[in-house]
Amino acid sequence: MTEINSVTTLTREGDVDVITLNSPPVNALSANVRDGLFEGFKAAAASDSKAIVLICDGRTFIAGADISEFGAPGKPSASLPDVQNMMENSPKPVIAAIHGTALGGGLEVALCAHYRVAVPSAKLGLPEVALGLLPGAGGTQRLPRVVGVENALEMMTSGRHVPAKEAASLGLVDELVEEGKLKEGALAFARKCVAENKPLVKISENNTKLEAAKGKPEIFAEFRKKNARKFRGFDAPEANIKCIEAAVNSASFDEGLAVERKLFMGLMTGSQSAAQRYYFFAERTAAKIPDVPDDTPLREIKKVGVLGAGTMGGGISMNFANVGIPVVIVELKQDALDRGLATIRKNYERSRGADPAVTEKRMSLLTGSLDMNDFADCDLIIEAVFERMDIKKDVFTKLDAICKPGAILASNTSYLNIDEIASVTKRPQDVIGLHFFSPANVMKLLEVIRGEKTAKDVIATSMKLAKKIGKIAALAGVCPGFIGNRMLSQRQREAQKLIMEGAMPWDVDRVLYDFGFPMGPFAMSDLAGLDIGWVKENSKGETLRDVLCEADRRGQKTGAGYYDYDENRNAKPSEFTENAINAFIAKTGKNPRKISDEEILERCIFPMINEGVKILEEGKAIRASDIDVVWVNGYGWPVYRGGPMFYGDLIGGPAKVLEKMKEFQATMGDDFKPAALLEKLAAEGKKFGDLKG
Structure with missing residues (x-):
């Protein structure tokens, strides 16, 4: 055995050289890994072996690039193309042996082998689009040459991990x-290549599958049209598509690579990829609670x-049934x-691809009851009653x-004080907030609300359980509305004020939709129903919502709300709503004014950022990035x-937000009063991203 460097070894198995990579945890393509691979293939190419196998130790093949190196200065080392060229131009067959995942740069390395073998449990893909990028090491040019243009389009713009x-x-x-026998299988395949004198297949030279798409621009046009809604606002999917178009239309592989490189660098230096890479780490960091160690013992949750x-x-019940946990559901009436x-x-x-057998299995885990005493043997109880x-x-x-000692008692409240709820129990240490978002079987976010007396093992169990049921959890402290709804209330207040000054609901909605939200606040209200929490008997026509509900304009379900709706629930601006708004404005003695899109956006977003600063100032969120995780997944x-805090840094940081808040405060009052911490951050030249609660 020859040790190439600290992560790479070269061994001889009969007439085959085996390059083994071992760089835990996922063999990411760091500078050290690239150097090891380059020198390993250089040595193997010069030896008297007949073939070369690349295999990885640990739980996976090369799972991708080392994201932590993106944009960071590094010492001179072998580039990824250096490694790829060494592999592809090897004078003997190179076989990539894949287990775990071959993703991103990992698959781009494997595509430079002459052949690939894999165990059935392995997955392959180019998921760079999720980081606002495209495969920048020839993946956009090689993949369509292997799987065809249509398959490459789907794989690269979805980032899907293909079994x-x-x-x-x-x-x-x-x-x-065979599973568990990857090395033996790869060696056997290598020897078969030698025995049968198989060609050294260079994907970069194989244009057969590209030829099928030449002169057919409709392939790309139809794909763009089909996915327009999904790709809205994102730069990376379009850049990926353009690279595949270049693979088809370029005169040579190198010409296509040049397009890939140019578009990759554009994305890499742009704000979208910076945001998506930031979010990648933010989501993983949210699971870490500084005063709750990773080895905190967990409470066993066998029944909910x-x-x-x-x-x-x-919706909450479905989450647990989906992962095989039995659920008792109690209601007041049959x-x-x-x-x-x-x-x-x-x-x-x-649900898509519904399997009747799976449905029956999950339904069998749900037991209905009218008796709360049936919670007696449950390990976790979640109430989802009226707020x-x-x-x-x-x-x-x-x-x-009713509940046994050690059972976790959780409230799904979206706003109320967990400590006050816990105060009526003799076990406040067992009480926690688990704020699911509607629809709870679909939405990814789970706000975990830590009470003053909530035990650490209850927090640890809740965070781990969230992951088990497919949720992304963020920890919040007790305050009205916690993280998400507390900040949302700032946006909602300004949206309502804006329409009483001259903006129409569709103006506000359009600005926020164009910013990237799925819908604006008024369209969202129509979808949810304007009469949620509205009591006809108490209505005095004092608010626009009163007027709309009294006119039976209660949202999409009645065919009218802030908007008018056709039979397919397509919205259009409403003359009724516009007249009602103008009547309210007239009562104030003021005239409606023209409000710019810029003002709408700043008034909706900047108070949210300011509130995020207050949340951190009060220690109700652990990190600024946790706030961003809440807003990306829940809102x-x-x-x-x-996310709001990252965006605040992107547009100029605390100094810019403070300047605008003061400007608005001077003309519109203390709804725009800056947080004390915002003033401090601006004075010290710090970023929102530096904030810890």
């Missing part, structure tokens, strides 16, 4: 080998109770329980008496803008 069996059917893998079978309760269980079944049956403190306290008083903040 090895599918990869084999696409031609991306040449042979599947959910109080309430409505939209929230049903018809509500039956309706809730029927809705859950419909949700399963309507009123007196009701919550009554529920927790009963749960305290549709465009990931290519990183």
Whole structure:
């Protein structure tokens, strides 16, 4: 065995050289790894072996680039193209042996081998689009030459991890080998290549599958049209598509590579990729709680109770059934329980690729009941009842008496004080907030609300459980609205004020939609229903919502709300709403004024950032990046803008936000009063990203 460097070895197995890479945890393509591979292939090419196998130790093949090196100055080392050229131009067959994942740069390395073998459990893909990038080491040019243009378009713009069996059917893998016997299978394949004198296949020279797409621009036009909604606002999908177009239309492989390099550098130096790379790390960091060590013992969650079978309760229950955890769902009345269980079944049956057997298995894990005493043997109980403190306290008083010692008692409240709820129990250490977002079986975010007395093992268990049920968790402290809704209230207030000054709801919605949100606040209200929480008997026509609801304009469900809707629920601006707004403005004695898109955006966004600073100032969030995780996953903040706090830094940092807040405060009052910490950050020249709660 020859040790090439600290992560790479070269061994001889009969007449085959084996280059083994071992750079935990995922063999990412750091400078050290690239150097090792370059020198390893150089040595193997010069030896008297007949073939070369590249294999990786640990749990995976090369899982991708080392993202931490992106944009950072580094010492001179072998570039990825240096490694690839050494492989592709080897005078003997090079076989990549793949297990785990071959992603991004890992797959781009494998594509420079003459052949690829993989175990059936392996996955392959080019997921750079999720980081606002494109494969920058020839992947955009080689992949369509292997799998065809249509498949390459789908793979690269989705970033999908393709299972090895599918990869084999696409031609991306040449042979599947037995699980657990990758090295033996790769050596056997290498010897077969030698015995059969198989050609040294250079993907860069194989244009057959590109020829099928030449002169057919409609392939790209139709793909863009089909995915326009999904790609809206993102730069990277279009850049990926242009690279594949270049593969088809360029006179040579090198010409296509030049297009790839230019577009890659454009993305790499742009704000979208910076935001998406930032978010990649922010999401992983959110799981780390400084005073709750990773080795904190967890409470075992074998059975869950959910109080309430409505939209929230049903959605929450599905999360646990999906991962094989039995759930007891308790309702007050049989018809509500039956309706809730029927809705859950419909949700399963309507889901894409629904398997009747899977639906039945999951439904079998759900037990309906009208008796809260059936929570007695549950390890976690989550209430999803009406958002009123007196009701919550009554529920927790009963749960305290019923539930076994050590059971976690959780509230799905979106706003109320967890400490006050916990105060009616004899076990406040077992009480926590688990704020699921609607629809709870779809939305990724879970705000975990830590009470003053919540035990650390309850926090650790909740965070780990969130991951198990496919949620992204962020920890928040107790305050009205926690992180997400507390900041949302700032935006909602300004949106309402804006329409009472002269902007129309569709103006505000358009600005926020163009910014990247899925919809604006007024369209969202129409979707949810304007009558949520509205009581007709208490209505005095004092607000625009009163006027709309009294006119039976309660949102999409009634065909009218802020907007008018056709039979397909397509929205159009409403003359009724415009007249109602102008009538309200007239009552104030003021005239409506023209409000710019810039003002709409700044007034909706800057107070949110200011509130985020207050949340950190009060220690109700651990890090600025946790706030961004909440907003990207729970409120549709465009990931290519990183989150409110990252965006604040992107547009000029605390100094810029402070300047605008003071400007608005001078003309519009103390709704725009800057946080004390915002003033301090601006004075010290610091960034929002530096903030820790």
